Amino acid sequence: MTAILEVKDLKKTFPGVTAVNGVSFSIEPGICFGLLGPNGAGKTTSIEIIEGILKPDSGTVLYRNEKRGRRFKEEVGIQFQNTELPQYLTVFETVKAFRTLYSRKADLDWIIEVCSLNEILDRDNRKISGGQKQRLLLAIALTNDPELIILDEPTTGLDPQARRHLWDIVTGIKDSGRTLILTTHYMEEAEILCDIVAIMDYGKIIDQDSPGNLLARHGEGATIIIRTENPQQVMEAISCRIFKIDDTLEIHTDSLNECIKSLAQAGADLSNMTVRTPNLEDVFLKLTGHTLRS
Amino acid sequence: MFRRIWIIFSSRNKEFYRDRSGLGWNLLFPFFIIIGFSLIFNQDDRAEYKVGIIGQENKIRNEIAIQYNNFRKSRYIEFIQMENMETGIKKLGHHRIDLLIDPVQGKYWKSSSSPKSYLAEKLFQAGGTINQNESFIAGAINGREIPYVEWLFPGILGMNIMFSALFGVGYTVVRDRKNGILKRLSVTPLKPFEFLTAHILSRMFVLIITTAAVYAGCEMIYGFENRGSYLSLLLVFSLGGFSMIALSLIVASRSSSEEFAGGLLNLLSWPMMLLSEVWFSLEGARPWVRTFAKIFPLTHLTDGARQIMNDGATLYDIRSNLLVLAAMSIFFLATGSLFFRWRKPD
Numbered sequence: 020m021t022a023i024l025e026v027k028d029l030k031k032t033f034p035g036v037t038a039v040n041g042v043s044f045s046i047e048p049g050i051c052f053g054l055l056g057p058n059g060a061g062k063t064t065s066i067e068i069i070e071g072i073l074k075p076d077s078g079t080v081l082y083r084n085e086k087r088g089r090r091f092k093e094e095v096g097i098q099f100q101n102t103e104l105p106q107y108l109t110v111f112e113t114v115k116a117f118r119t120l121y122s123r124k125a126d127l128d129w130i131i132e133v134c135s136l137n138e139i140l141d142r143d144n145r146k147i148s149g150g151q152k153q154r155l156l157l158a159i160a161l162t163n164d165p166e167l168i169i170l171d172e173p174t175t176g177l178d179p180q181a182r183r184h185l186w187d188i189v190t191g192i193k194d195s196g197r198t199l200i201l202t203t204h205y206m207e208e209a210e211i212l213c214d215i216v217a218i219m220d221y222g223k224i225i226d227q228d229s230p231g232n233l234l235a236r237h238g239e240g241a242t243i244i245i246r247t248e249n250p251q252q253v254m255e256a257i258s259c260r261i262f263k264i265d266d267t268l269e270i271h272t273d274s275l276n277e278c279i280k281s282l283a284q285a286g287a288d289l290s291n292m293t294v295r296t297p298n299l300e301d302v303f304l305k306l307t308g309h310t311l312r313s
Numbered sequence: 314m315f316r317r318i319w320i321i322f323s324s325r326n327k328e329f330y331r332d333r334s335g336l337g338w339n340l341l342f343p344f345f346i347i348i349g350f351s352l353i354f355n356q357d358d359r360a361e362y363k364v365g366i367i368g369q370e371n372k373i374r375n376e377i378a379i380q381y382n383n384f385r386k387s388r389y390i391e392f393i394q395m396e397n398m399e400t401g402i403k404k405l406g407h408h409r410i411d412l413l414i415d416p417v418q419g420k421y422w423k424s425s426s427s428p429k430s431y432l433a434e435k436l437f438q439a440g441g442t443i444n445q446n447e448s449f450i451a452g453a454i455n456g457r458e459i460p461y462v463e464w465l466f467p468g469i470l471g472m473n474i475m476f477s478a479l480f481g482v483g484y485t486v487v488r489d490r491k492n493g494i495l496k497r498l499s500v501t502p503l504k505p506f507e508f509l510t511a512h513i514l515s516r517m518f519v520l521i522i523t524t525a526a527v528y529a530g531c532e533m534i535y536g537f538e539n540r541g542s543y544l545s546l547l548l549v550f551s552l553g554g555f556s557m558i559a560l561s562l563i564v565a566s567r568s569s570s571e572e573f574a575g576g577l578l579n580l581l582s583w584p585m586m587l588l589s590e591v592w593f594s595l596e597g598a599r600p601w602v603r604t605f606a607k608i609f610p611l612t613h614l615t616d617g618a619r620q621i622m623n624d625g626a627t628l629y630d631i632r633s634n635l636l637v638l639a640a641m642s643i644f645f646l647a648t649g650s651l652f653f654r655w656r657k658p659d
Contacts, residue, residue, distance in 0.1 A: 070500055072656065092502045103492035105324055107331040112324070119320040120501040159497075 053213030096165030150181030238297030256285030321511030384440035483561030499655035540625030553614025562649030
């Protein structure tokens with residue numbers, strides 16, 4: 020199948036920092052492609068190069084096997100990380116105004132329905148909540164009935180409820196057969212929404228695959244979380260990778276039984292123990308040596 | 314293309330009329346200025362000079378009484394009784410009064426650093442020569458004099474257009490660039506030309522409506538007389554407004570700092586306000602000042618509008634103003650469009 024978007028060897032430096040250092044990937048139509056990485060990994064810079072906001076120092080971006088032009092602007096929907104909305108316009112007027120800018124137009128009722136804007140249509144843009152604003156920005160990205168939708172950290176700063184609401188909306192858009200590119204630093208978001216995840220750090224893609232394959236490849240073992248009064252004694256007794264946060268230990272192990280046995284021998288209270296299977300955060304930790312939040 | 318221009322045009326207009334404070338300010342500000350100045354300058358007995366008097370006037374000696382009494386009868390001079398000499402000298406030194414006279418002692422004091430004090434002294438001295446045998450014969454100007462407020466009115470309208478054009482477009486574009494709205498628009502099929510055209514048309518529409526409203530309001534209150542054609546007046550206001558909107562686009566072409574843009578706009582608007590004959594005529598000013606003032610579009614707008622309103626000039630009479638405004642508009646617009654960027658540089 021021909022890739023809807025192909026990115027080849029993108030490089031971008033700013034004074035004193037290499038933001039993007041040889042990023043390449045291609046995206047098949049109809050999937051949700053996620054760029055996962057901590058703040059400063061180069062996700063937004065890569066996305067802004069794709070969108071045409073930034074010029075790369077080198078590298079190419081092909082949309083449907085062609086250089087981006089008028090067609091790209093007409094067929095791609097974009098949601099930036101931070102955008103103010105026009106003042107003194109209502110939500111409905113804003114969606115309608117952006118829809119008018121395109122030759123391709125999505126059905127207005129569909130946009131309102133899919134982004135759950137019905138209740139706030141007549142509200143002034145200045146009087147909507149953070150979650151409502153993100154939904155409106157997503158609606159704006161859908162006004163041209165896009166083939167490809169680029170969402171740059173769409174849930175950053177939202178409360179858990181608003182975040183889950185937006186995930187449902189994005190899942191609905193994905194189910195309609197559209198292609199999505201999503202940047203995020205929430206591993207849960209990437210796991211739930213993305214078919215393919217590219218893990219980025221220091222301007223490079225370290226690995227990319229489906230979340231399942233990434234976990235299968237890099238996520239062997241388990242994580243034990245245990246609270247103990249004698250963390251030092253436990254740390255000395257077992258030979259696994261251990262992270263200590265106050266009186267809680269996070270132990271990463273490939274042999275769960277052996278590790279639990281060692282903990283019991285070290286006198287740790289196992290009733291305070293939680294065992295967690297690996298997730299993308301663990302994969303990221305393994306690949307980069309630091310956490311997504313660091 | 315027209316669809317896109319129309320939607321940006323109508324969105325900007327909605328933003329303008331829904332911003333009640335901005336709308337109110339645009340409409341009320343020129344009213345306040347006109348009303349204020351008409352109150353100040355339409356008072357028949359408004360004093361030009363203030364003269365302090367010490368002691369009792371009725372004890373003046375006969376030899377100097379004629380000069381004093383002639384001066385005392387002069388109009389537009391306010392005579393103020395001082396408590397004592399010390400108070401009078403202090404007020405003269407602080408320019409609260411222009412001359413201090415003690416009729417009993419036959420002495421007066423002036424401030425050597427004050428031009429008004431100098432002129433008040435000359436008037437006082439002239440009081441002694443009024444009854445001489447030979448003197449110039451006074452004449453009167455023929456025809457209707459233009460009241461100051463009527464002279465001022467086109468300048469105030471021009472100034473209002475200037476502020477609305479410069480800050481209404483320049484500041485708004487910079488603000489929208491700063492908060493990312495222009496960045497968002499840049500990834501749509503909207504072209505810079507369409508965006509700028511919509512902004513210009515929207516502001517032109519606002520300018521014409523607000524200027525017409527202020528004109529109609531002031532005409533109702535003061536009964537201004539427009540001796541020329543309303544269409545000519547519309548043309549000169551429109552062209553002047555257009556040229557200043559185009560000028561603001563140069564300021565707004567790249568900056569994303571409201572402070573920087575605000576400074577630049579002030580740098581443009583203040584000299585225009587002072588040197589474009591909005592408040593006072595530059596008649597008698599140094600030649601370089603008068604030449605320098607011609608680089609401002611407001612000078613040509615004000616001059617053209619005054620000629621139409623005050624003298625009944627035709628478009629042909631003010632063709633030089635119109636040509637200069639048209640040339641400035643083209644130059645500013647071309648420069649602004651050439652330099653325009655949706656976003657701040659990487």
